[in-house]
Structure formats: structure tokens, C-alpha cells
Amino acid sequence: MKKIIQIARLELSLLFYSPIAWLLIIVLITQLNLAFMPGIPGLVQGGTFGFLTTIYANVPDKTNLLTQILEYLYLYIPLITMGIISKETSSGSIKLLYSSPVKLSQVIYGKFISMLIYNLVIIGILVLFMLIGAVFFVNFDYPHALVGLLAIFLLLSAYAAIGIFVSSLTTYQAVAAISTFVMLAFMNYIGTLGQDLDFIRDLTHSLSMPSRTERMIAGLLNTRDVIYYVVISGMFLAFTITKLELERLSRSFLQQASRYALILLVGLSIAYVSSRQPMIGYYDATATKTNTITKVSQEILKNMGEEPIEVTTYVNGLDDSYFRGAPIERISNIARWESYLRFKPNIKLKWVYYYDSVPGVTPQLIEQKVSFNKYVTIMADLQQIDITDFLSPQELKAQVDLRGESARLVMQLKYKGKTTFLRTFPAPDNQFWPSEAETGAALKRLIVTAPKLVFATDGYQRSMDKMGDRDYKVLANSKYSRSSLVNQGFDVDSVSLERNEIPKDIAALIIADPRVEFTAVAKTKLQKYIADGGNLMIAGEPGKQNVVNSLLDSLGVQMLNGTIVQKSRDYSFDLVTPSLAAGAVAMDKSLQQFYMYKMVVSMPNAGALSYVPQGGFSVHPLLMSDAQTSWIKKGKFVLDSATLVVDHIKGDQEGSFPTALMLTRNVKNKEQRIIVSADADFFSNTELSRNNLQTLNVNFAMSIFRWFSYGEFPIDTSRPASKDNMTTLIKDYVKPIQILYYFIIPGVIFLVGLILLIRRKRK
Template sequence: MKKIIQIARLELSLLFYSPIAWLMLLILFVQMSMGFTPKLPELVRGQGFSGLTERLYMSIDYAGVLSAILDKLYLYIPLITMGIISRETSSGSIKLLYSSPVKLNQVVYGKFTAMLVYNLMIIGVIALFVLIGAIYIPHFDYPHILVALFAIYLMLNAFAAIGIFVSSLTTYQAVAAISTFLALGFMNYIGTVGQGIDFIRDLTHSLSMPSRTARMLAGLLNSRDVIYYFVISGMFLAFTITKLELERLSKTVFQQVIRYGLILAIGLTATYVSSRQQMIGYYDATATKQNTISKNTQEILRKMGDEPVEMTEYINGLEDSYNQATPKQRIADIARWEPYLRFKPNIKLKWVYYYDSIPGLTVQLKQQKVSFNYYVMFMSNLLKLDLRKFLTPAEIKKRINLEGENARVVMQLKYKGKTTFLRTFSPDTYFWPKEAETGAALKRLMVNAPKVVFATDGYQRGMDKVGDRDYKTLTNTKLSRGSMINQGFDVDSVSLERGEIPAGIAALVIADPKVAFSQAALTKLRKYISEGGNLMIAGETGKQGVVNPLLDSLGVKMLEGTLVQESKDYANDLVAPNLAAGAIAMTPELQPFYLQKWVVSMPGAAALSYDPKGPFVVHPLLTTNAESSWLKNGKLVLDSAAAVFDARAGDQKGSFPTALMLTRNRNNKEQRIMVSGDADFLSNAELSRLNMTTINAGFALGIFKWFAYGEFPIDTSRPDRKDNATTLTKGSVKTIQIFYYGVIPGAIFLLGMVTLIRRKRK
């Protein structure tokens, strides 16, 4: 060890008595400063950013300083390592090393130790930019940034080991530098080669270095990638020692190949074993554990036990979603499943490519008088599809029934013989399912999905209709992430007049009945309520006479008249009640929205009243603003003058509930009923409203989660990030700019110049 340290000290002195080492540090600092410092004034102007540690340093979208420099670091190492061995060879001093009592492995390890120290100096230069965040960002995410710096250091060391080996192959330093550039460039970009071919894709991805660092840059430290960098460094150092030893010994080509092959085999074996999912250890360094699935999803996977889960992804080559799931994107697809594989390694991933008709295509082909086969050949040539790798329409239909899935990319999950679909979404800022949808699909494989049934009598709102007043967006839109069928629910409909209310359902929904139910239907409904069934009744103004007979036994009443809210921008009958405390009791996830005073849009709502001594415990879910709204008596006319409060006409000021939750114990469980004075708040139009910030969708799913006793949707929420503000001021930014544009680079330059001048004098 003493000799290794002595060699490392000598190598460092040679390194820093040349201008190249100082120049590399200076260029690195200036390059990072030009990308980082201009972002600081923006932080002073706006303090509403979220996750500043990640945003400033790791974010790819925001060009974080670490992610931006990651793909350029390989440019700095070759000029440092180019002479580390070749200098000895070209000057002849290598012969002295051969004859000295110093072992060759000590020489190589000493030179590599010198590079470890130099790489630490590179990390020190990078840390100067981290220092700004540590000083000016309260709640700075230190573990995340430390893992990121550690990952970069590992990559630099691997680069250095490769550079040392290349330097041992030639006596010319310029050739060594160019060759190292090529080798590191190859390792830097090899991960993009052959991504459309299974074997080549897996091989090239395993050789890609920056992709591994990028994973750890996100804050997820894992043993697979750490061991990979140690193995790469060890392999190339072993190659270097072998190269130098073989120059002293007379060995046949076969013996040399065996020596190198053995080193390579040991390295690949270690890499392969450490990359098996069962062997990987993880540490999520982020403050909110954003790289780790939530506790709820972890519990779902734990309850699945040792039984495998099969994920089969079906991709139609003729549909636009194919572009999101081509074979070239397989690595990214696997990466999306890694958070789940971390807790359940026996999830089997499969991909099936096929071609089949897409919605609306048959009509278009008939209009153009073109056959489907002709269209397939035309599109395959246009998209360069090898149809031999795609199942035909007949073959895919024998394997699975995908009717109703819009011919899009869809995943089928299978567990213990039970299957469910996991869908992709459009239009959506993120095409793939997120943890909420994936967790819901996994849980559906273990439990009976809660079924919500919608009554169809009396011209009620339809769960399968796309009209503004209907409910398809909420309940049954397969392309919508927030739709109930994608959050774990089953939905169905029933006629109270002609059918029977199904047993075991999560809730019955009666939305906007326009005609009175018959006595037979009322009898069925009252029996359902008396037996403890969960129920949602949503009425509309003008229909109090239809709805109140349904509410009599509940101790609730829809008041006559229409709620009015003063507004400069909206119609007076558009009421925007706030979440009440009862909403938090119903769904705790709504608490942040309650504290921020979010509203639910309700056009044409009626006020509700209830008997506190009735058969149910009642809590308001939504209440109107007493200062800006009132209950208008009589008919509300909107097409003339603005509505005006008139106490003489019977108008009533005050805060009125527009939605209530009712509970009582019945048949050894809590019966849950929700009553609303408006049916539009669940409608397609209100869930898509863009001219007002509302919580309609979240409130709607909260209601059905309450009906499902918390089973669905899956709660995947995480704590809010705390590093959301800075203490930067205009003055401090100016000071930082002076230091990072002038003082620090000047200090590096002067330190290098002084060192070189002193060396020259000696």
C-alpha cells in the first residue's frame, strides 16, 4: 500500500505540473457556470417552484446542472489519462519499472489512485455549484444530491480505468487520447444502438454507462449499477496489468486470449449475477421517496405472495399508440415496471405485436374503395413494419378478445387465473398508466372489484353517453385516466321499474330523475335502503317533487328555489360551493384542497336541509358562500337582468349545504348515503371545465372511494416536497455571478499558473 501511495503522489505531481489538468478543471467550471448561474434570477422572481433540489440539479426538462454535464464528462478524462502509461512506454522508463522491486499491479493501482484523487477534484468543482443550493434552499435534499455526486464519481472512475488501459496500448499520447475518446464515446452512446432487436438491445443497454448514472441521478441508489461500475473499473485495470505482464513474458496468442477471456468472463458473470432482480438492493435517497411505490401498492404486492403475475402488453402496429411501444422503447417500458419488480421480482413481462383494424377504419376504407389487406401492406411499407413479427387479426382473436379496447396499446395482467386490463391514455400528458392505475389493476386481481350501479329510469343521466350532462367521462371512458373503470371499479346499470337491484354492490346511483318512480320501484328502493345498501341521490332544481319522496325516509329535503351566486364572469346559477369539513371525514385525501378552499362547480343547484335528529348522522360535504350566494325563491330568469337578492320575495341569505353525507350502522356495517342538490357536478361538461379551477373530479372519486370503504381508488399520495423556496435576493445573485463568472475561475487559473511557474523554476 505504501508503494501504491508513493506512485500515486508522483503521478499527481506530474499531472499538476502540466497545464492540461488545470485547464480541464477550468473548462469544466466555466461550462457548468454558464449553464447554472443564469437560472438564479428566475428563482428570485418566482418563489412558487416545487422540488428545487431536483429542478436545479437533476431535472432533464429544466436542464439541471448535473444532468446537463453528465453526457459531456467523458470528454475530460482522455486528455488526463493519455500519458499515464504511454509516457512510460515512449520514454523507456517502463523498462525500469519492469526491473524494479515494484510489482506491476502496484504501478497500475498507484496510477489509478492518482486518477481517483483527480476525479475527486472534479467532484469538488461540481460541489461548488451544489454549495449554492445548500446555502440558499431551505430543506435542501442532501441525501439525493450526495447519491448523485457518488454516481458521477463512480462513472468518472470507470472512465479513468478505461483510459489507463487504452494508454497502455500505444506509445503515442495523442493516439491514446483519441482512442480513449472513441472508447468512452462508444460506451456513452452504445445504449442507443440496436434498440429494435431483442438480443442487441439487451447487450448494448448493459454496456451503456451514462444511463446507469442517470438512474442514480434521480436519487435511487442500487447495488446493480454500483457493482457494474466497480466491475468495469476492475476489468480494465486487470486488462492493463495483463497487457504489461504479457510484454515481459513470451505467451502464445491462444494463452493471451485465454487470459483476457477469463478476466472478461469473471466480470460479466459478476455483472449478470448482480443484475438479477432478486439480488438488487435499493436505497431511495429522495426526501419524498419518489422513486419508490407507495406503501399501499407495496402492501398489494406483498399480499400477492409468491404466485407470479404475468403482464402481457398487446401492441397494434396500425394504431397511433404503436409509436409509444415500439421494440426500440422496450428498455424504457421495462424501467416503468422496475419499481414493482423491486418488491415482487416474479412479475413476468411479455410483449405481443399484432395488426388489426382500428375504430372508424372500415368506414374509411369502404368510402375509398380500398381493401383492408391493401391498407395493411401500404401502412407496413410506410412504417417499415416486418409483418412476420406481427400476429394477424385472426391469430390475435384466438389468443385474446380485445374488442372494446380501441385497438390501442393495452396490458393484460394475470394472477391465479384471473385477468384484468391496464390501459394507456389519450389525450394525456403521460401516455402510460401511473401507480394509481397500476395499483388498482393489481388489486383487482385479488379482490372483487366494487360495482357501482346507475339507475336508468326516469330519463336519468347515462353512464355510457358522451353528452354534456351525462357521466361517461367519470364512469366508463377507457381512454381517461380518472375514469372509474381505470381506478378499480366496475360500473353497470339497472332499471328499478323492470329489474332488481343487484346484491353486493358498492352503491346505487340515482342521478337527476325527471319523473316520479312507481310504487313498485319505490318499494324496491326502500327495501334496499332498509337493508343497509349504499346510495347516491343527485337531484336538480325544479325536480324537488320527484326527488323528495326518495329523501323522506332519510330525514333530508331539497328546498324549493334555486341557489344563486354573484359573479362578474359566470351565470348567476353557477354555484361554486366550498368543501366542508365533512369532505375530509369522507376522504382524507381531500384535506389539502379543503385547506386551499377549492370549490366544486354546480350549475343550477338546489339547497338541502336535514333533520339532526333523523335516522342518520348527517354532515355537509359542500356549502355555499354566505356572502356571495343566496337561495332564490321562485323561478330564476337568467336571460334578462342579473339576479338580485329580494328578501320580500322570499329570498334567503346564508350558507346552504349542496351535498350531504349520511351514515348509520346497519347489518354490522356502516351504511353510507350521499345526497346532492345538483347532478351536473359529475357531468362530462363539469369534469372538463377549463374556465374555473375546480375539484369536481377529485371530489367525485372521493365519493366513490367512500362507498368502496377505501378499497379503490388506490391512495398513492406522498408528502409534499419542502424544498420549494429560496432565500436568494437580487444582491446575493449578483454576488454569486461575480464569484462564479470571475473570482473562482480566476483563482483556478492563478493557482495553476503559480504551480507551473514554480515547477519551471525548479
């Protein structure tokens, strides 16, 4: 070990007595300055931030400092390692090493240790920039930053081992540098080659180096990637030792090739075994565990036991979603499941490719007299795909029934004979793939009975199957909508109270904007349902108080006459924006932060509610109108006339009024839950997609149905907010920091290097 250290010290002295080492350090600082310093003004105290440690660098572009350096990090090592062995060969001093009592392995290890120390210098430069975050970021996430630095160090170490090996292959330093550049560039970009071919894809991905570093820079440390970099470093050091040893020994080509093959076999075997999912250990270094699925999802996977889950992705080559699931995207698609495989390794992933017409095409084919086969040929040419191995519509139908999935990319989950679909989402949904909420809901449906929500159809109510402005398809059963109830774990159905019985064991019955009186038969069924403890939601509209109130009599709730109007500079007076009441937080704790920030729900043409607790119900307001800007307007009024004012003569009432209530009581050892709303528009197609006002309609609607399902669905995948969301940097510090990093630090390093080089030259 002593000899190894002596060799390392000698190499370091030679390294830092050459101008190239100092020049590269200054170039690195310059590149980091160009990447980082323009974002410093954006970090001034008072800005709105989140996950500062993660984004860290160019704040306007949300680009990570360490991720940026990955793009050009491989450019530094070849210039350092190009002469580490080749200079010995070209000068003839290698012969002295062969005859010296020092082992060749000790020489190589010493030279490698010197490179590790130089790599630490590079890490030290990065630490200089991270000091800004450590000093000025409140709750700086140190573990995350340290894991990122470790990832860079491991990558540099692997680059150094490769550079040492290439340097041993030639006597010319320039050739060694260029060859190392080529090899490292190859290792950087090999992961993009052959991604549409199964065998080639897996091989090239296994050799790709930066992608592994990116995972660790994101804060997820895992044994697979750490061992990979150690194995790569060890393999190339072993190659170098073997190369030098074989030069002084007479061995046949077969013997030489066998030794290299043995090293390669051992290295790849270790890498392969360590990459098997059950063998991988993980450490999520981020403060909020952003790289790990939430405890709720972990519990779902735990409850599934040891039985395997089969996930089959069905990809239609003729649909525009094909390119998201094409073979070339296979690695990224597998990576999306890694956070689940971490807790359940026996998730089996499969892909099935087929071709079929997309909705709306068949009528056009008939009109244009184009055969289906001709259409397939045309579309395959446009998509530039070979559908020879794709399943035909008939072959697909024999495997799975995808009717109703619009021939889009969809995943079918299968577990213990049960199946469910996990969908993707078209534009304007920019995320496309299902999030943890949708994935968790699909997984949970496989182990529990999905709660069913039933919409009543009597009284000309709003439809759950229509896309009209005032209807509910977006919320209820639109397979294209991420927040749709069918994508959040629920089953959705409808019932006519007049003609059918209300299904048993449903999560809730929804009566939305009945416009005519229910018949005595329907009312009797409804009252029995309520008396038996069934969950219920009744949403009415102003002008139909007589219809709604006849359904509310037994609950002690009444919808007051008149319509709530609200003063506004930008919006119509009939657009009311009540804010969350304390009862909303009691209904769903996830609404706490919205309650604190006084978030609102948009309710066009809303009424007001009054209540007198009876029948054992406990009543709490969920939404309250603003007493300062709104009041109940009695009688008819015209919105496009003069500005509305309070008219006490006509009976207008001022004050804050509940627009939604929750009622609870215990019936048959179960808590009965009822929601009454004086507006039926707040979860309509239009209001859920409103973009001219920041509202809470989607979250509020989801909270209601989570309450009805007793917390089963939707899956709560919320995470704590980041703590590193504030800076103490003031504007007066920006200019001094820029001067320090742009001029003083590079200047000091330049002077230190210049002094050492002058002293060396004098000696």
C-alpha cells in the same frame, strides 16, 4: 500499499504541474456556470418551488445540474489519461518499471488512485455549486445530492480505468486521447444501438454507462449499477496489467487471448449475477421516496404472495400507439416496471404484436371498396414496419378477447387464473402510460372482489354510456379516461328499478337527475334497499324538487325550492362554486389539503339542501355555498338580462347553504353510506373537463366513490409534499453570487495553477 501511495503522489505531482489539468478545471467551471448561473435569479425567495434539490439547476427549464454535466463529462478524462502510460512507453521508462522491484499491478493501482483523487477534485467543483443549494434551500435533501455525486464519481472512475487501458496501447499521447474519446463516446451512445433487436438490445443496454448514472442522480442507489461501475473499472485495470505483463513475457496468441477472455468472463459474470432482480439492493435517497412505489402498492404486492404475475402487452402495429410499445422502446417499458419488480421479482413481462383495424376504419373500407389486406399493406408501409411476424386478427382472437379495447396498446394482467386489463390513454393525456394509481388498481382487482357501482336508468336519468355534456361516460366507464371508474378498479353497471331487482353486494346505487316520478314499484325497491343498509347516491337538479324529495323523505333530507346563484365577474350567475366543508375531510382525509386551501367544486344550476337527522342517520355537509356572494333565487329568472340581485319580496334567501350532504348509520354491523347532492352536473362529462376555472370536481368525485368502497378503490397513491420547496435567497445576493462564481473562483484557480507552473518551471 506504501509503494502504491508513493506512485499515486508522483502521478498527482506530474498531473498538477501540467497546464492541461488546470485548464480543464477552469473549462469545467465555465460550463457549470453557463448551465447553472442563469437560473439563479429564479431562485429568489418568494417564488413557487417544489423538489428544489431534484431540479436544482436551471429553474425555468427544470433541468438537473448533474444531468447536464453527463452530456460532456466524458470529454475531460481522455486529456488527463492520454499520457499516463503512453509517456512511460514513449520515453522508454517503461523498461525500468519492468526491471524494478515494483510490481506492475502496484504501478497501475497507483496511477488509478491518482486519477481517483483528480476525480474528487471534479466532485469538489460540483460541490461548490451545490453549496448554493445547501445554504439557501430550506430542508435541502442532502442524501439525494450525495447519491448524485457518488454516481458521477463512479462514472468518472470507470472512464479513468478505460483511459488508462487505452493509454497502454500506444506510445503516442494524441492517439491515446483520440482513442479514449472514441471509446467513451461509444460507451455513451451504445445504448441507443440495435434497440429493435432482442439480443442486440440487451447487450448494448448492458454496456451503456450514462443511463445507469441517470438513475442514481434521480436519487435511486442500487447495487446493480454500483457493482457494474466497479466491475468495469476492475476489468480495464486488469486488461492494462495483463497488457504490460504480456509485453515482457513470451506467450502465444492463444494464451494471451485466453487471459483477456478470462478477465472478461469473470467481469461479465459478476455484472450478470448482480443484475438479477432478486440480487439487487435499493436505497431511495429522496426525502419523499419518489423512486419507490407507495406503501399501498407495496402492500398489494405483498398480499399476492409468491405466485407469479404475468403482464402481456398487446401492441397493434396499425394503431398510432404502436410506437410506444415497439421493440425499440422495450428497455424503457421494462424500466417502468422496475419499481414493482423491486418488491415482486416474479412479474413476467411479455409482448405480443398483432395487426387489426382501428375503430371507424371498417366503414371507410367498405365505402371506398378497399380490402382489409390492402388496408393492412398500406398502413404497414405508412408505419414503416414489417408485420410478417405479427398475429392476424384471427390468431389474436384465439389468444385473447380484446373487443372493447379499441385496438389500442393494452396490458393484460394474469394472476392465479384471474385477468384484468391495464390501459394506456390517448391525447390529450400527455402521460400515455398508466400511473401507479391505475397499475395498483389493476393489481388489486386480481386479489379482491372489485366493488360494483350501479347507475339507475329509470326516470330518464343521466347516462353512464353517453358522451353528452351532462352525461357521465368520462367518469363511469370511458376506457380512454385515466380517472374513469373502470380504470380505477371499479366495475360499473346499470339497472332499471322498474323492471329488475337491485343487485346485492354492490358498492353503491347512483340515482342521477331523475326527471319524472318513480313508480310505486320502483320506490318500494329503493326503500327496501335503503332499509337493508345499501349505499346510495342521489343527485337532483333545481326544478325537479318534487321528484327528488319523494326519494329523500325517509332520509330526513329535502331539496329547497329555488336555485342558488352566485355573483361573478367572469362566469354566469348560475355557476355556483361551493367550497369543501369539514365533512368532506371526514369522508376522505386526502381532501385535507384542498379543504385548507378552500378549493371549490363547480356546480352549474345547483340547488340547496336542508336536513333534519332522522332514522338514526348522522348528517354532515360536504359542500357549502359562499354566504357573501351567493343566495337562493326563487322563481324564474333570466341570466342574460340585467344583473341579478337579492329580491326578498319574491322570497330570495341569503346565507350559506349545503349543496351536498353525507349520511351515515350502522345497519347490520356495517356503516351505511349515503350521498345527497343538489346538483347532478358536478361529475358530468363537461364539468370534469372544465379548464376555465380551477376546480376539485375530479378529486371530489373520486373521494365519494372511495368512500363508497370503504377505501378499497381508487388506490391512494398520494405522497407527502416536498419539504425542499422554499429558498432564503434574496435579490441582493444574486449579483455577488454571480460575480463570485463567474470571476472570483475561476480567477483564484487560475492564479494557483499559474503559480505552481511557474515554480515548477523555475525548478
